[in-house]
Amino acid sequence: MRFVAVTSCPTGIAHTYMAAESLEQAAKAAGHDIKVETQGAAGSTALTAEEIAEADAVVFAADVDVRDRERFAGKPTVTAGVKAAINNGPALIADAVRAAESEGGEDRRAQSAPSPQPADTAEGRAGAGTRLRQWLMTGVSYMIPFVAAGGILIAIAFMIGGAEIAVVVNGGEFQGVEYAGVSELSDLLAEAGIAGVLFKIGATAFEMLVPILSGFIAFGMADRPGIAPGVVGGLLASAIGAGFLGGLVSGLLAGFVVMGLKKLKVPRGVAGVMPVVVIPLLATVVVGLLMIVVIGEPIAAVQSGMTTWLSGLSGSTAWLLGGLLGLMMAVDMGGPVNKVAYTFGLAALASGDTVVMAAVMAAGMTPPLGLALATVVRRHLFTKPERQAGQAGWLLGLSFITEGAIPFAAADPFRVIPSVMIGSATTGALSVAFGATSLAPHGGIWVVGLIGQPLLYLLAIAIGTVVTCGCLLIAKNIGRAKLAEPAATSTASAGTPTQPVGA
Known part of the structure; x- marks a missing residue:
């Protein structure tokens, strides 16, 4: 048979391409042809209309909303997350x-184009919880480039300009920039230098985090008509002080409003302007009114309470928070829980707390590093593909790409996942206890110049790496000891006469 597939994950860095490779290998092993469109950070080559028309079925392995899903209308569809494709590609192919x-796939290849009505869409197969997660992760995936660009530029500006750079913080979000009394933006370079310029650019990118999150949650729910009301809702959430929570709510609200408006029956002459003018206009008014008059202030109060609690953490409570975030970073290694912890770190960084971001990044680096170390210490406990994944794990871990641990977790989840959780919790707790800080929201070891208490920070990562390695090796040996006993009994009872000649 012939299949087409689309893979996509929130960051578009690792899961997207690992899922594609798993599906390609599974289809080849089963004797089928498959073409995969990877909607990742590196861009994608879209499937052609001919490839889609000739396909017997479609596989969506995505944790975010698939772009241009309407191309596959009329095709039998299998829907799953990227982890399902990575862990069990043959099952999805089956x-x-x-x-x-x-659905009569053999006759379907003769059609020149898909039929107008879908036989089995992803929306129909996916549950409400799955769809909600995809919508939220779509917003996060579009927000991350702003985080990386803005956060690193701000960090570099602090390195160059020092304490003279002042960030005006209101309600936990960046609201503007003052630098050495400069009031006119055109005078910034002349009076504040390159540090002031870099800080202004980075802070502007950071100001877009909540609007982009909100706008692309709505985009994931309702396509392009949802972007304008979503972004406006996010801007209002920032202005009110509702922060990331407000962005989540305004994005979902905008998406639902637009989805409702799209169901209205209108005359044919009006239908053409509905998605471009009427729907964005009405949805923006509704979302704006609700955010300003009804729900904005209560969300802002909750956000302010969370920020106050976070700022007041100290002593034992602080290192416990670091341990909890470490557990979350490792439990699904780049999945939704990991992204919740990362988003929490971003919120803390945006409010001026750099300790939490340091703990989150350190805990996310530990799983690939600990597993890579284990493949060196006890090579015979791992298969050749796992040892190869371990070689790549060094670079992935140092670069803060937690997904480097996935090949190990897919092969042996009950030993690997608890081990990496313990190691990451250790690193997160130690990072907070050591008082390490991070001005950069990403970059791993390569931004160590932007880390406060860098030696202690590296020590926390090293200890967590060793803990991960040790826990996994203990778990592997316990399993091997249990399996060795029945094998030895079987050999003893068989005796030498049953052995093949030359054994």
């Missing part, structure tokens, strides 16, 4: 075969 056979 599901695609069954879906194609139940």
Whole structure:
């Protein structure tokens, strides 16, 4: 059979391409052809209309909303997350075969184009919880480039300009920049130098975090008509002080409003302007009114309470928070729980707390590093593909790409996942206890110049790496000891007469 697939994850860095590779290998092993469109950070080559028309079924392995999903209308569809594709590609291919056979896939290749009505869409198969997660992760995926660009520029500006750079913080979000009394932006370079310029650019990018998050949550729910009301809702959330929580709520609100408006029956002459003018206009008014008059202030109060609690953490409570965030970073290694912890770190960084961001990044580096170390210390406990993944794990871990641990977790989840959780919790707790800080929201070891208490920070990562390695090796040896006993009994009972000649 012939299949097409789309893979996509929130960051578009690792899961997207690992899922694609798993599906390609599974289809090849089963004797089928497959073309995969990876909607990742590096861009993608879109599937052609001919490839889609000839396909017997479609596989969506995505944790965010698939772009241009309407291209696949009329095709039998199998829907899953990227982890399902990574961990068990053959099962998804088998599901695609069954879906194609139940829909008459052999006759479908003769059609020149897909039929107008979908036989089985992702929306129909995915549950409410799955769809909500995809919408939220779509917003996060579009927000991350702003985080990386803005955060690193701000960090570099602090390195160059020092304490003279003042960030005006209101309600936990960046609201503007003052630098050495400069009031006119055109005078910034002349009076404040390159540090002031870099800080202004980075702070502007940071100001867009909540609007982009909100706008692309709405985009994931309702396509392009949702962007304008979502972004406006996010801007109002920032202005009110509702922060990231307000952005989440305004994005979901905008998406639902637009989805409702799209169901209205209108005359044919008006239908053409509905998605471009009427729907964005009405949705923006509704979302704006609700944010300003009804829900904005209560969300701002909750956000302010969270920020106050975070700022007041000290002593034992602080290192416990670091340990909890470490657990979250490792439990699904780049999945939704990992992204919740990372977003929490971003919120803390935006409010001026750099300790939490340091703990989150350190804890996210530990899983690949600890597993890579384990493949060196006890090579015989790991398969050749795992040892190869371990070689790549060094670079991935140092670069703060937690997904480098996924090949190990897919092969042996019950030993690997608890081990990396313990190691990451250790690193997160130690990072907070040591008082390490990070002005950069990403970059791993390569931004160590932007880390406060860098030697202690590296020590926390090293200890967590060793803990991860030790826990995994203990778990592997316990499992091997249990399996070795029945094997030895079987050999003893068999005796030498049953051994093959030359054994």
